[in-house]
Amino acid sequence: MTTGMLAIMRLLWPLSFLLIxxxxxxxxLDGTIxxxxxxxxxxxxxxxPPFPAITASEDAALEARIDALQARADQLRQIDIGALQ
Known part of the structure; x- marks a missing residue:
């Protein structure tokens, strides 16, 4: 297969999920009611019922998790993806 055919197949593949x-x-459904x-x-x-109130310890735990995820995201942004290939 040529590169052009592969590109076309890649574009048409998601279309199959719409056509099936x-x-x-x-x-x-007319007249069924x-x-x-x-x-x-x-x-x-x-x-x-009302939502349970968020306690200070839950809020602190959530903030710590947010900070950890932000730090992890910063580490991932530093990776040179081109060097991995």
Missing amino acids: PACATFPA SDAARQAPYPTLTEL
């Missing part, structure tokens, strides 16, 4: 679902048959269901009242919504 297009082959699916969808059920006919009964008149009783159409006339039913809207369900009552309930409130969610």
